[in-house]
Amino acid sequence: MAEVVLENVNKSYGNVMACRDINLTVKDREFMVLVGPSGCGKSTSLRMIAGLEDLTSGQIRIDGKVVNDVQPKDRDIAMVFQSYALYPHMSVYENMAFSLKLRKFPKDEVKRRVNDAANLLSINSFLDRKPKELSGGECQRVAVGRAIVRNPKVFLFDEPLSNLDAKLRVAMRNELKKIHAQLQATIVYVTHDQLEAMTMGDRIAVMKDGIIHQIADPITIYEKPVNKFVASFVGTPAMNFMEGSLIEKKGGIYFDEEHFQVRLDESSFERMKPYIGKEVIMGVRPEDITDKLYAANVTPDNVFTATVELMEPLGSHYYLYCTTGKSPFIANVDTQTQVEVNQDIEFSINMEKVHIFEHDEAGNNNRLN
Numbered sequence: 271m272a273e274v275v276l277e278n279v280n281k282s283y284g285n286v287m288a289c290r291d292i293n294l295t296v297k298d299r300e301f302m303v304l305v306g307p308s309g310c311g312k313s314t315s316l317r318m319i320a321g322l323e324d325l326t327s328g329q330i331r332i333d334g335k336v337v338n339d340v341q342p343k344d345r346d347i348a349m350v351f352q353s354y355a356l357y358p359h360m361s362v363y364e365n366m367a368f369s370l371k372l373r374k375f376p377k378d379e380v381k382r383r384v385n386d387a388a389n390l391l392s393i394n395s396f397l398d399r400k401p402k403e404l405s406g407g408e409c410q411r412v413a414v415g416r417a418i419v420r421n422p423k424v425f426l427f428d429e430p431l432s433n434l435d436a437k438l439r440v441a442m443r444n445e446l447k448k449i450h451a452q453l454q455a456t457i458v459y460v461t462h463d464q465l466e467a468m469t470m471g472d473r474i475a476v477m478k479d480g481i482i483h484q485i486a487d488p489i490t491i492y493e494k495p496v497n498k499f500v501a502s503f504v505g506t507p508a509m510n511f512m513e514g515s516l517i518e519k520k521g522g523i524y525f526d527e528e529h530f531q532v533r534l535d536e537s538s539f540e541r542m543k544p545y546i547g548k549e550v551i552m553g554v555r556p557e558d559i560t561d562k563l564y565a566a567n568v569t570p571d572n573v574f575t576a577t578v579e580l581m582e583p584l585g586s587h588y589y590l591y592c593t594t595g596k597s598p599f600i601a602n603v604d605t606q607t608q609v610e611v612n613q614d615i616e617f618s619i620n621m622e623k624v625h626i627f628e629h630d631e632a633g634n635n636n637r638l639n
């Protein structure tokens with residue numbers, strides 16, 4: 271059992287609040303990703319779990335034990351940094367064996383563990399090389415190997431792939447997932463890359479300004495973001511946001527953008543009733559706006575017209591950059607769509623997939639539906 275629990279954790283540096291009231295339970299063997307824009311407090315959270323930073327207040331427990339006052343070396347965690355931090359004068363083997371030797375492991379045991387990790391990571395052919403004789407991806411593997419040999423209760427990763435090129439990053443992403451499955455370890459993984467978070471995490475904690483806004487599995491984060499920030503952070507191209515108001519019409523509730531009106535899904539009527547007459551923001555992902563000609567379930571109440579300003583052909587589909595005259599948005603349409611720049615086109619919105627957020631001066635913009 272290696273559960274990691276952060277309870278009411280706060281961290282301030284002078285008057286900078288790096289982490290505010292963090293409550294997070296990473297379950298045993300879970301792959302938890304902390305994701306958010308630069309400066310949101312991801313590394314600080316991870317460093318507090320590692321014991322490299324003191325808490326200003328709150329409690330951290332690893333495996334049921336309060337570790338606030340436990341030294342990093344006694345926490346049974348291993349951390350992998352973005353910089354790899356390999357010892358340049360040591361061979362790959364020595365780099366991986368170092369922490370075990372420090373802990374006075376028997377020679378046979380050191381050898382066995384280094385070889386096992388090297389096999390798992392496919393780095394056994396260059397155990398004699400020095401770090402400068404390795405590529406970035408290979409260095410990354412050695413850094414991971416150095417953590418694996420320790421057989422820790424918890425792995426902590428801080429942006430371990432950000433120094434790699436795009437293709438290698440995808441390959442390492444998959445490899446780390448496979449390794450996680452084999453090691454059955456608890457992992458807390460920090461990244462600012464939403465795609466990395468979505469593809470790797472069992473669950474994701476989305477942070478901004480030192481606050482965790484949502485903790486959920488990737489699909490829930492994508493389909494039911496709790497507020498406009500989470501909605502905009504996850505997904506490429508980002509979710510479209512249109513300002514308007516809710517009105518009651520023909521026994522239903524409609525979103526009125528001024529240039530068009532669309533009827534909200536029946537299932538949300540009860541929850542939306544209190545907001546009739548109020549300003550709201552409708553969020554729609556590009557893939558939920560399609561060419562009316564090829565859309566399923568077209569009704570008079572889910573279509574609108576817009577002007578195409580730019581077309582981005584991606585081979586399998588187009589991104590159409592459009593405007594209603596008031597709201598700019600991106601639609602993801604099939605290549606069979608016949609349209610040109612400056613032409614009008616009729617779209618259909620999948621109303622089951624729209625997100626309604628409060629129009630809030632304070633910027634919270636919580637999800638309403």
Ligand SMILES: Nc1ncnc2c1ncn2[C@@H]1O[C@H](COP(=O)(O)OP(=O)(O)OP(=O)(O)O)[C@@H](O)[C@H]1O
Pocket residue numbers: 283286287288306307308309310311312313314315462
């Ligand atoms: N030692 C420090 N002294 C003062 N302020 C700090 C210190 N470390 C971090 N901060 C501040 O705390 C906030 C959170 O920093 P943190 O490093 O946790 O961000 P992050 O989410 O990891 O960002 P990035 O994606 O850029 O790595 C930032 O505003 C940062 O400037």
Ligand SMILES: [Mg+2]
Pocket residue numbers: 312313314
């Ligand atoms: Mg960081």
